[in-house]
Structure formats: structure tokens, C-alpha cells
Amino acid sequence: MVSGSDWDTYLAAMIEAAQQETARLDCDGAQRRWRFANFGNALTEIHRGTARPLPCGAAYGYLSVDVDGRYATCHRTVGDPRFELGSIGSRSDDARAAFLSARLVDTQQPCRDCWARYLCGGGCHAEVTHAGRDGCDMIRGWLDFCLAAYPELRRRFPTLFSTDKSAERSPTHG
Numbered sequence: 001m002v003s004g005s006d007w008d009t010y011l012a013a014m015i016e017a018a019q020q021e022t023a024r025l026d027c028d029g030a031q032r033r034w035r036f037a038n039f040g041n042a043l044t045e046i047h048r049g050t051a052r053p054l055p056c057g058a059a060y061g062y063l064s065v066d067v068d069g070r071y072a073t074c075h076r077t078v079g080d081p082r083f084e085l086g087s088i089g090s091r092s093d094d095a096r097a098a099f100l101s102a103r104l105v106d107t108q109q110p111c112r113d114c115w116a117r118y119l120c121g122g123g124c125h126a127e128v129t130h131a132g133r134d135g136c137d138m139i140r141g142w143l144d145f146c147l148a149a150y151p152e153l154r155r156r157f158p159t160l161f162s163t164d165k166s167a168e169r170s171p172t173h174g
């Protein structure tokens, strides 16, 4: 498990990888594409002006269901009663609405006061519940780096930010 000073090491490695990605993009010519998905996704979201009210689609765009017919907010929370949302035939949309409402970045603390909230979305519900928010400084450091990198990358590699290329981002993140 990542903890303590590991986060600084992790952030430094992410930034180094992004710098290598930038150097590679410089050499790739007209066919250039993102390979470092975390970097490409972050830059694409910044370019689009994305404002995330939630970190992902758990309980919003999808649910998971276990072999006994119980609904969970996502595949990572199956079997955890803290994330249960009823069962087949008696799904609780009130519980689902309450779950989401409590986790909006404009609702929950410390996200409500965090400058990075609309790019971060508040962190994976399952991870935050199990491990807390130890990595927030790393997330903010990474997004700070990406925001600073965006103007130059957009100027140097405009085709990466065309509508078609932006639509090619992988559906990861959060």
C-alpha cells in the first residue's frame, strides 16, 4: 500500500514519465498519439473544461449485482453493506440518491474546499472508504503539473486536442 513519502516518489515518477512522453511526442511527427494515458486523459479533460461532480459512474451510471441479487455501487464494493443499494425487485433509488448526494465534490469535505475538486471528482468511493485520502497532495501535485503543461502542449501538438483525438481517450480515470 502506498503511504507517507511513497506519494512524493510516486508523483516524481509520474512527472518524469510525462516529461518522457512529451519528448517522445516531439519525435513522433504527424502520427503522434498519447501513450501515457494518465497524462493524455488529464490534458484532454483540462482542454475540454471538464467539471466532475463525482469521480466515476458508480451508483450513477451503473451498479453491480452479486450472485444473491444484491446491488452494490460498483464491482469494487460488492459484499460491503456500506455500499449496498437493495436487491433485485427491491432496489432502493432513495438510497442511491442519498449515496451520491453525500459524495458530490461540492458536498463532502475536504473536497468542498479543494481547488482540484472538479478535475479530481473526490476520489474512488471504495478507496476513500478503505484507505482514506492520504494521496490528495499527490493528486493536487499531478493536476498542478498537468495544468502548467497544458498551454505549451496545446501549442506544440494541436492535433492531440482536435475533437477526433480528444474522443479517443481511454475510459479509465476514477
Ligand code: SF4
Pocket: 105, 110, 111, 112, 114, 115, 116, 117, 118, 120, 121, 122, 123, 133, 135, 136, 137, 139, 140
Ligand atoms: S484531491 Fe482529495 S480533497 Fe481534493 S477533490 Fe480530490 S479527493 Fe477531494
